Each structure stands twice: as structure tokens, then as C-alpha cells.
Amino acid sequence: MTDRSRSHILTVESLNIYYGKFQAVKDVSFSVLKGEIFGLLGPNGAGKTSTLSAIEGLLKPQSGTINVDGYDANEKPLYARASLGVQLQSTSFQPELFVIEVLQLYAGIYGLKLGKDQILAILKDINLEDQAYKKFGELSGGQQQRISLVIATIHNPKLVLLDEPTTGLDPQSRRQLWERIEAIRERGHAVLLTTHSMEEAEAVCDRIAIIDHGRVIAVDTPQAMIDKHRDDPDVIAASRRGRITLEDVFIGLTGKEVRV
Amino acid sequence: METIIPTTSAALTSLLRADFTTQWRNRRSVVLTLVVPVIILISWKPLVARLGGPFVLANSITIGLFAAGLMGYTVAVARDRDKGIFQRLRVAPVPSWAIMASRLLVQVVMIILITTAVFVIGKDYDGITLTVTGYIFTYLTAIIGGSISLSLGQMIVGFIKNPETVNATTRLVYLAFILVGMFGELKQLGEIGDEAVHWSPYGTVKTILLSSMEPSGWDSHATGALFLTLLYIVVFTTLGIKWFKWNSK
Numbered sequence: 001m002t003d004r005s006r007s008h009i010l011t012v013e014s015l016n017i018y019y020g021k022f023q024a025v026k027d028v029s030f031s032v033l034k035g036e037i038f039g040l041l042g043p044n045g046a047g048k049t050s051t052l053s054a055i056e057g058l059l060k061p062q063s064g065t066i067n068v069d070g071y072d073a074n075e076k077p078l079y080a081r082a083s084l085g086v087q088l089q090s091t092s093f094q095p096e097l098f099v100i101e102v103l104q105l106y107a108g109i110y111g112l113k114l115g116k117d118q119i120l121a122i123l124k125d126i127n128l129e130d131q132a133y134k135k136f137g138e139l140s141g142g143q144q145q146r147i148s149l150v151i152a153t154i155h156n157p158k159l160v161l162l163d164e165p166t167t168g169l170d171p172q173s174r175r176q177l178w179e180r181i182e183a184i185r186e187r188g189h190a191v192l193l194t195t196h197s198m199e200e201a202e203a204v205c206d207r208i209a210i211i212d213h214g215r216v217i218a219v220d221t222p223q224a225m226i227d228k229h230r231d232d233p234d235v236i237a238a239s240r241r242g243r244i245t246l247e248d249v250f251i252g253l254t255g256k257e258v259r260v
Numbered sequence: 261m262e263t264i265i266p267t268t269s270a271a272l273t274s275l276l277r278a279d280f281t282t283q284w285r286n287r288r289s290v291v292l293t294l295v296v297p298v299i300i301l302i303s304w305k306p307l308v309a310r311l312g313g314p315f316v317l318a319n320s321i322t323i324g325l326f327a328a329g330l331m332g333y334t335v336a337v338a339r340d341r342d343k344g345i346f347q348r349l350r351v352a353p354v355p356s357w358a359i360m361a362s363r364l365l366v367q368v369v370m371i372i373l374i375t376t377a378v379f380v381i382g383k384d385y386d387g388i389t390l391t392v393t394g395y396i397f398t399y400l401t402a403i404i405g406g407s408i409s410l411s412l413g414q415m416i417v418g419f420i421k422n423p424e425t426v427n428a429t430t431r432l433v434y435l436a437f438i439l440v441g442m443f444g445e446l447k448q449l450g451e452i453g454d455e456a457v458h459w460s461p462y463g464t465v466k467t468i469l470l471s472s473m474e475p476s477g478w479d480s481h482a483t484g485a486l487f488l489t490l491l492y493i494v495v496f497t498t499l500g501i502k503w504f505k506w507n508s509k
Contacts, residue, residue, distance in 0.1 A: 056351045082353035092343040096285035108274025109352045111266025
């Protein structure tokens with residue numbers, strides 16, 4: 001392991017991803033420090049999920065390197081994936097399986113030998129012990145998110161990737177999820193999340209990167225990003241209430257045009 | 261802290277447990293795959309004396325194998341791919357081949373179950389019995405014959421992404437196999453048509469099953485059917501793997 005990889009849990013360098021002739025990710029570079037919550041922000045189709053998919057090993061980039069906890073994701077994919085906990089944007093588990101069986105499956109494929117009592121204790125910790133023998137599809141959206149997050153962290157990963165984790169959640173469930181994300185950081189792990197919510201980015205992220213048209217256009221802490229761009233004419237024009245917010249900066253940097 | 265990679269056997273064990281549980285919870289669809297083979301066993305009882313017991317058993321097993329491979333395995337893979345179940349598994353430190361190997365091992369057990377069910381009903385209802393060697397050889401050729409339907413299903417699910425289209429296609433192909441099999445047996449398709457049916461995937465599987473039920477009668481014709489069956493498996497599997505995408509989006 002290099003000195004650099006000791007302080008960085010994830011390093012993405014010069015990442016390029018194409019779908020046919022369309023380049024979705026253009027020379028993207030950023031890194032996530034150990035113990036930080038890093039947010040990847042961008043409009044629809046900006047390249048967030050493509051970048052995340054490459055880190056997760058779901059798609060192979062045309063060029064660039066991804067290093068997870070000192071392991072090159074291309075050369076040692078299983079080691080890189082073992083260091084990651086992942087919650088996909090639209091996670092689904094086998095609909096025939098009970099919640100307890102889904103947890104048993106994922107514990108097993110991460111090499112953990114968890115007994116029934118241990119799994120019930122995990123479910124009790126997220127107040128879902130009484131849902132153990134329900135099928136995943138029978139749970140509410142908030143309950144499904146809690147199960148997905150607990151599965152993503154069941155093996156105590158060094159880096160947790162969350163793709164739009166609070167989409168579709170009510171405010172109570174969202175706040176609860178933020179607390180769980182912060183709890184992951186408190187345990188010394190890092191979190192990389194994508195989100196459309198500027199409120200979420202400001203509330204939980206230590207640093208953020210704004211990605212647009214496949215390129216990273218800014219990386220900083222939310223407050224530093226506001227301070228840096230508060231005098232930009234486009235940001236001022238985007239401001240609605242006189243006070244510059246992260247959303248104003250985001251709109252100022254990425255434009256008002258609606259993306260599909 | 262050193263990163264620990266789970267052993268493939270541990271991951272495979274967990275996958276198998278989940279896949280067998282899924283199969284068990286879908287036992288109604290398993291029963292449905294046996295419907296046509298059982299109908300053949302019942303309706304062809306009067307033909308046993310004329311065509312021979314092995315002939316009836318071979319047709320019955322062939323239909324059952326194609327039902328399990330096309331409508332069981334293929335439809336399940338298309339559905340799970342569309343729901344993102346494979347993608348969730350693939351972000352774990354488990355080789356992609358292990359995910360499919362688990363599914364296929366479940367199907368091998370299904371092949372053995374279907375074959376056993378046909379043997380049991382064939383014996384109890386039609387009074388058809390084979391020698392011990394005949395039973396053993398038939399189990400082996402049933403696995404080979406089942407592989408052709410699985411590889412054909414893999415090719416379909418590789419070529420078509422939409423799960424509803426996969427579902428419709430597998431049913432059409434299954435129906436075509438039943439019709440081809442039936443008309444082929446009636447010798448109503450002319451010389452070229454009968455030859456085509458005989459060397460079709462249905463025909464070769466039926467031939468190797470029939471010949472293995474009476475191993476002493478295994479001849480060069482059966483060997484040719486076996487080689488052609490293996491060739492079909494290689495071609496379908498190669499195309500199925502080449503075309504297959506883990507994500508339907």
C-alpha cells in the first residue's frame with residue numbers, strides 16, 4: 001500500500017466511460033478520505049451513477065484508475081469489492097425470500113457466519129425484528145431503505161457507496177437515514193453518496209463534488225463552495241431569497257436547463 | 261486491517277441456499293412444468309404396447325426438460341435481471357460465474373426431479389420399467405438434454421432484454437417444440453421435415469434419452485445425436501454468454 005492510499009480510502013483518476021460513442025464520464029478525478037462523507041452531486045445524466053457503477057465494478061471504464069483501500073479495482077476486483085458496501089439506486093432482492101433469508105444470503109457471500117439470533121439482533125437494532133419473516137417487497141419504502149443499508153454495511157466495509165439513498169423517503173425516514181449515515185462515519189468508515197438533494201449534501205457531507213456533463217466542475221466542503229461562488233453572477237441570479245445556498249451555487253454552476 | 265475475501269465455496273453455499281429456497285417457494289411453477297409430460301404419460305398409455313415404454317418415457321422427459329429450462333430458468337433470469345437482483349449480487353465479492361453456477365445447479369436438481377417423476381408415474385400408471393443401467397444412463401442423458409434447454413434459454417435471455425418478451429418467446433419456443441415433437445412422431449412432415457425434426461434439439465434429446473433407456477441398443481445413430489446435442493449446447497451457450505447483459509436497462 002502506498003502512503004497516499006493510507007489517507008485516501010478511494011482514489012479515482014482520469015476516469016473515462018463511454019456508452020457507444022457517447023462519453024458519459026470525462027476525465028473524472030477525485031478522492032474520498034478515510035472517515036469522511038463525500039457527496040457526488042449533479043443533474044440527471046451528469047455521470048454520477050456511471051462513476052459509481054465503475055467504482056462498484058458493474059461497468060468497465062475505457063480508461064482511468066480506481067483504487068479502493070489500496071486495491072486497484074481493475075486488477076483486484078474482488079478485494080476492492082470486499083472493501084465496499086453498496087446500496088444501489090433501485091435495489092431489489094429475491095422476492096421469494098424473507099428478510100432474514102436475504103440477510104443470511106448477503107452475510108454468507110461476504111464470508112460472515114451469522115446465526116439466526118445474530119441476524120435478529122441486527123434487525124432489532126434497526127427496529128425491524130418483527131419484519132424478519134416478511135418478504136422485502138412487503139416492507140414500506142423506509143423499511144426497505146433500512147434493510148438495504150444494513151445489508152450494505154453487514155460486513156463492516158471501509159467505504160460505503162450510497163446511490164441516491166433518500167429518494168422517495170418521507171422527512172422522518174430521511175432524517176433517520178442521515179443519522180445512520182453519520183453513525184457509519186463515527187465508526188471510522190467513509191461514505192460516498194450521490195444525491196439530488198442540496199439539503200442532504202449540506203446536512204451530512206463533509207465534502208462534495210459537483211459533476212456536470214460527465215466532468216467534475218468543483219470539489220470542496222459545502223460551506224467553502226458557497227463562500228467561493230457567492231459573488232458569481234450566475235449564482236446570484238439563481239438566488240431566490242437573497243441568501244446564497246448550496247442549491248444556488250449548484251444551479252449557478254450547472255445552469256437552469258432541466259435535464260432529462 | 262487486512263481485507264478478507266470470502267471463499268468461493270462459502271459464497272456458493274449461500275447462493276445455493278437462497279436459490280433452492282426460491283425454487284421451493286416457486287414449487288407451483290415446478291408442478292406446472294410436469295403437466296405436459298404427465299399428460300403424455302396418461303394419454304399415450306394405449307401406445308405403450310405398440311411404440312414401447314421407453315419411447316413414451318423419452319418424449320415425456322424431453323418435453324419436461326424443455327419446460328423447466330425454457331419457462332423455469334429463462335423466465336427467472338429475465339425477471340431477476342430486470343429487478344436488479346443480479347446487479348446487487350455482483351457488487352459483492354463473488355465471481356459472476358458463481359451467481360450463474362448456483363442457478364444452474366438448482367436446475368440440474370430440477371432435471372433429476374422431473375426425470376424421477378416421469379419414471380415414477382411411468383411405472384405406476386403405464387407399467388413401464390427399465391433396467392438399473394437404463395435408469396442410470398437416462399439420468400446422465402437427461403442432464404445433457406436438460407443442458408440443451410438451459411443453453412437455449414440462456415441464448416434467448418441473452419438476445420432479448422425485456423422480461424415480458426422473454427416470457428412470451430420461451431412459451432412460443434416451448435409450444436413449437438411440443439408441436440414439432442408431435443408432428444415428427446406422426447411422420448406427417450415429409451422426408452425432409454421428418455429429418456429436420458429428428459436432428460432438431462428436440463429430436464436429438466429424445467434420441468439420446470430413448471437409446472440410453474436401452475443401453476444395449478445404443479448405436480452410431482445415437483452417438484451422432486449425442487454429438488449434435490453437445491454441439492447445440494456449445495453453440496447456444498457461447499451465443500448466450502456473448503449476448504448476455506447483467507442489466508436490462
